[in-house]
Amino acid sequence: MNSKLGYADAIVGLQWGDEGKAKIVDLLSQNYDYTIRVQGGANAGHTVVHKEKKFIFHLIPSSVLNEKSVSIIGNGVVFDPKVFLEELDSLRNFDKNIDKRIVISDKATLVLPIHKKIDAIRDEILKIGTTKRGIGPAYESKVARVAIKLFDLVADDWLKKLKLLIQYYGYDPDGKEFNENKNFILKYKPYILPFIDDSERMVIKALSEGKKILCEGAQGAALDIDFGTYPYVTSSNTIVSSIFSGGGIPLRSLRNVFGLFKIYCTRVGNGPFPTEISDELANKIRDDGREYGSTTGRPRRIGWLDLPMLKYYARLTGTSHLILTKADIFSNFPEFKVCVAYQNNSTLDVIEEYPPASIHLHTPVYKVFKGFTSFDSVEFKHFISFIEEYLNLPVYMVSTGPEKDEYLILKPDIYQN
Numbered sequence: 488m489n490s491k492l493g494y495a496d497a498i499v500g501l502q503w504g505d506e507g508k509a510k511i512v513d514l515l516s517q518n519y520d521y522t523i524r525v526q527g528g529a530n531a532g533h534t535v536v537h538k539e540k541k542f543i544f545h546l547i548p549s550s551v552l553n554e555k556s557v558s559i560i561g562n563g564v565v566f567d568p569k570v571f572l573e574e575l576d577s578l579r580n581f582d583k584n585i586d587k588r589i590v591i592s593d594k595a596t597l598v599l600p601i602h603k604k605i606d607a608i609r610d611e612i613l614k615i616g617t618t619k620r621g622i623g624p625a626y627e628s629k630v631a632r633v634a635i636k637l638f639d640l641v642a643d644d645w646l647k648k649l650k651l652l653i654q655y656y657g658y659d660p661d662g663k664e665f666n667e668n669k670n671f672i673l674k675y676k677p678y679i680l681p682f683i684d685d686s687e688r689m690v691i692k693a694l695s696e697g698k699k700i701l702c703e704g705a706q707g708a709a710l711d712i713d714f715g716t717y718p719y720v721t722s723s724n725t726i727v728s729s730i731f732s733g734g735g736i737p738l739r740s741l742r743n744v745f746g747l748f749k750i751y752c753t754r755v756g757n758g759p760f761p762t763e764i765s766d767e768l769a770n771k772i773r774d775d776g777r778e779y780g781s782t783t784g785r786p787r788r789i790g791w792l793d794l795p796m797l798k799y800y801a802r803l804t805g806t807s808h809l810i811l812t813k814a815d816i817f818s819n820f821p822e823f824k825v826c827v828a829y830q831n832n833s834t835l836d837v838i839e840e841y842p843p844a845s846i847h848l849h850t851p852v853y854k855v856f857k858g859f860t861s862f863d864s865v866e867f868k869h870f871i872s873f874i875e876e877y878l879n880l881p882v883y884m885v886s887t888g889p890e891k892d893e894y895l896i897l898k899p900d901i902y903q904n
């Protein structure tokens with residue numbers, strides 16, 4: 488037996504997504520043989536700046552530009568072939584060997600035009616503010632066992648299944664809807680077949696050979712279907728657990744979890760956001776931080792950093808290493824606020840806990856921090872120590888700007904590869 492087993496590390500957002508995961512994945516992926524997406528779909532928008540060119544990835548892992556690592560789209564992903572091929576086209580212009588480094592799980596679920604249509608119709612009523620990428624309905628089809636999996640395309644065994652799916656959503660199984668979706672599959676199928684493989688076997692084999700895998704989380708822990716502010720959540724588990732069920736990574740192979748958080752919070756779409764602000768300062772943060780959705784272009788809602796929330800999701804995700812991002816956006820602010828507790832609106836009790844299920848019954852309690860002029864300053868160091876003490880976790884890294892080389896490693900000893 489090989490005594491040198493490989494392992495997996497995970498990168499997870501601890502807020503409502505858009506914590507700047509892509510840059511960190513791109514940066515850290517140098518240390519890994521594989522990078523894998525395990526949940527979500529084209530609702531994600533991961534921005535990477537590479538050789539002064541900006542790339543936005545929706546489905547392909549953000550590590551794909553790294554020539555040393557293989558990028559896997561795992562079985563837990565809901566896969567839109569149109570978005571994938573558009574993304575691939577833009578990458579091929581940049582690197583003609585890119586195809587060889589991408590694998591899609593044969594157990595990933597196909598997202599079809601019908602899913603997007605249902606997503607739009609439902610959101611008119613539900614008002615969740617989804618990305619309209621068909622994510623919720625695609626996961627629903629999967630759980631209802633009427634979805635088309637990529638292995639159905641490989642086996643060319645999907646026509647009957649498509650009829651069933653169309654019927655499931657209340658449309659005529661021989662009508663317009665069927666034809667539209669059938670043509671969609673016929674159009675894209677030939678181009679995606681070469682990428683399809685049983686990726687969980689690759690993963691298991693790689694681990695047995697001592698290889699290293701980086702798992703790229705999409706969305707954020709606070710959008711988790713179970714632990715987020717339901718129903719204002721996405722339709723997958725975003726709290727790292729999907730690496731097991733959506734990637735085929737054995738539980739005991741997980742080593743480090745990098746939990747990312749911005750120096751403020753943002754949220755796109757509807758739902759509770761206790762520390763939200765909507766004044767001039769919010770506009771300044773939105774503009775300075777370029778806080779516009781990379782998938783939908785929507786302006787992101789802005790609010791103060793929420794430490795009870797961060798602590799809750801750091802614990803749930805098993806975060807071992809914190810990474811602070813967008814720290815540069817607050818440099819030269821005279822002061823800024825951080826939520827450090829919640830007050831119960833009726834009992835007036837103050838708790839240092841985040842209560843997602845009854846968050847509407849609570850009001851944030853703030854602490855004001857002095858601004859910092861440099862990342863060397865006493866003020867910045869004080870802020871970092873406060874967070875470390877509050878969460879009882881180390882801040883490993885700070886991202887100080889959008890470029891790849893704009894970051895600081897605060898504790899080099901706690902992560903070696």
Ligand code: IMP
Nearest residue numbers: 504530531532616617618720721755756
């Ligand atoms: P869905 O995932 O498209 O169903 O959208 C559900 C909620 O999650 C909405 O509030 C979306 O704005 C939000 N959401 C989905 N994906 C992302 C993401 O990658 N970043 C930030 N918010 C997201």
Ligand code: MG
Nearest residue numbers: 505531532533
């Ligand atoms: Mg994003």
